[in-house]
Amino acid sequence: MNDRTAASQAERKRGEGAKFVYDILRDDIIDLVLPPGSPIDEVQLAERLAMSRTPIREALVRLAGEGLVTTLPNRSTVVSNIDFLNLHTFFDALTLMYRVTTRLAAEFRSDEDLEIIRARQAAFSRAVEAHDALAMIATNRDFHAAIAEAGRNPYYTGLFCRLLDEGRRILRIYYSSFGDHLPRRYVEEHDDMIAAIEARDVAGADRLASAHADQIVRQIQDLIARDRRQPIAL
Amino acid sequence: MNDRTAASQAERKRGEGAKFVYDILRDDIIDLVLPPGSPIDEVQLAERLAMSRTPIREALVRLAGEGLVTTLPNRSTVVSNIDFLNLHTFFDALTLMYRVTTRLAAEFRSDEDLEIIRARQAAFSRAVEAHDALAMIATNRDFHAAIAEAGRNPYYTGLFCRLLDEGRRILRIYYSSFGDHLPRRYVEEHDDMIAAIEARDVAGADRLASAHADQIVRQIQDLIARDRRQPIAL
DNA sequence: CCTTAATTTCTTGTCGACAAATAAAATACA
DNA sequence: TGTATTTTATTTGTCGACAAGAAATTAAGG
Known part of the structure; x- marks a missing residue:
């Protein structure tokens, strides 16, 4: 093992x-x-x-x-199985937590938080450059977890981390599918979110997080739609 | 025990x-x-x-x-101790969950859900009439938990129930304080929420839940402000 | 030959016991 | 008398063993 x-x-x-x-x-x-x-x-x-x-x-x-x-x-x-029939509840909660944690991070972040977030983003960027899909999934999770930490609401971070982990499992199933057309766009979106958090732009952070979440949800849905065999097997 | x-x-x-x-x-x-x-x-x-x-x-x-x-x-x-210093994170999460679960209930509720919610509200109403503060706390929790169930998002219901239980602990500390001026207003607010859920009025449910949450948060804060000794002891 | 009942095997839930770690008490020492 | 150190005691973390339940296997009966 x-x-x-x-x-x-x-x-x-x-x-x-x-x-x-x-x-x-x-x-x-x-x-x-x-x-x-x-x-x-x-x-x-x-x-x-x-x-x-x-x-x-x-x-x-x-x-x-x-x-x-x-x-x-x-x-x-x-x-535990992945409940593909009720994925919309997962997407809904994930999107909300993306928004809330990013908002709070823009409001309460310290300079140390910002450093950690930047470091995580650097790791994510490296993974994208290296076309390492597995590392991408892991570092993306860490990036958003760091943002949640900066928001300093343990109730949100707790739920969010659970959702991010569940998301890792789902992405892991399809990771081979997005090795080719790599979402470099995500790196830019992350950068924009960092900028909003640094500027303490709460509304902007919310808007960016919302768009980012929609992106990710759409990609996962595309991956699922493209590969219809797996869900049955699980 | x-x-x-x-x-x-x-x-x-x-x-x-x-x-x-x-x-x-x-x-x-x-x-x-x-x-x-x-x-x-x-x-x-x-x-x-x-x-x-x-x-x-x-x-x-x-x-x-x-x-x-x-x-x-x-x-x-x-x-576990009650973290009075960071109560705002609790209030923030509680308010959000009030809103989200009530919204979803208005969207996805079945007729059976509505029956259960009404039954819980009846129990809450009885507790208020009987001036039984302890029963009020418990039945209020059950009422909102039923609404969350009707929303059918286990991620939300999980977090929400945790928050409601934590709220029960906090209210329990001050329960003697609001035995006199009983919040009959809450009963009416609950009725309004039920009406919105029945009418599938998502926006209205959201608005009502938001106001309801603000009410409760304000009351708890008042209770804490009025009695400053306890927090230190805990 | 297929269905049903009995038996066996396998895994879990629970128990009592022991040892490490910490807190409390007792002792030694300045 | 106050502080440091050893000793005792309490409580946890871990272990091996056993018995109850369920699944798998075998036996019996139509």
Whole structure:
């Protein structure tokens, strides 16, 4: 599953066992290493990570709380499916969170926030230049998470990060499709958003975030429309 | 702590042990039976509920995921504090969720949804008539949760219910203060919202929800301003 | 040969126990 | 008397084991 398993099985501090397996599972789920529907065997995981079932169970409970895994009572727990039938609720919430977090960032950002946001944008830009679709997906998420952090509303950041992670899963399915016609446009839109945030232009930030969200939603919908097989399989 | 402890300690089905203690703790936290800062002793709870520490730990992990308890590593877990310094983030998110969920309810509600909402409003109305502040708080929450359900966006309902529960905790602190001048106005506002939802008047629902949220936020702020001692203690 | 019932296997939910980590208490020392 | 250090005690994090439930497999009956 992952190299980390062998690497850090040796010494682990007391109390971070659950976090350890939580991070591994979370990454693997979001990166689709564990595709939707994959069963998660507690005993098998315990053996691989050389620990007892207890911390693994704790990680699973947390993941279930975030909706990343689904626990069937007295039966196996599986990676949650992507609900393609109700994607519009996802798009709706995502768009709203894009707008709200960017607005708040324009209002409350500190200079340090701006630095972090710029660094994330640089990473995203590099990924685009390198035509690395996977890195694009990841760095794009980090960019917007940084903006949300600058807005300083933990309720929004919490929901937004969940949505961004779910978006990563969806994009991951289609990542091969947009390797060619790369959305360099996104880089420019990001730059515009940064400028609005720096200028504390709340209305402008809102407008840009809204347009940006529409762009992304439209692209995902295009990708789904172009490839109709996958959704059924999942 | 609660009568349920003695009542249903006898036979409990396999698999619902964690849910059992989760529900108890959740209610007690929201009703301020366990005030913010209260330590939660796993062993003590295990004895009282006549079960092992394992399901109790699972419940605590879930509660921590929802932010209702805070786990200090290798130390006790305590009921999360109410962050009075950053209440504005709470009010902001609450207002937005009021608006969004009511909008969506006006758009997507079914006739069955409307029935449920009306039933909840009736319960709220009864609580107001009976001058039962505690019941008011609880039924008000249920009313808005029903509206959110009618909107059919699980991302919104999830966040909104968390916010409503947090609001219950805050109101609970001051519940004695508004026993006298009862906000019958809220009942009318609720009725107006129901009418807008029934008429599928999205814009109207939004406007009403916005005004309603402002009302509630203002009342809470008044209560806090009138009683300045508590916030420090918590 | 197919359907139904019994049996086995496998996975989970729960338990009691132990050890690490921290807090509290007791002791030593200036 | 006040501070630093050791000792004790309490509480958590982790473990291995066991039993209940469900699925898979086998056996029985039409």
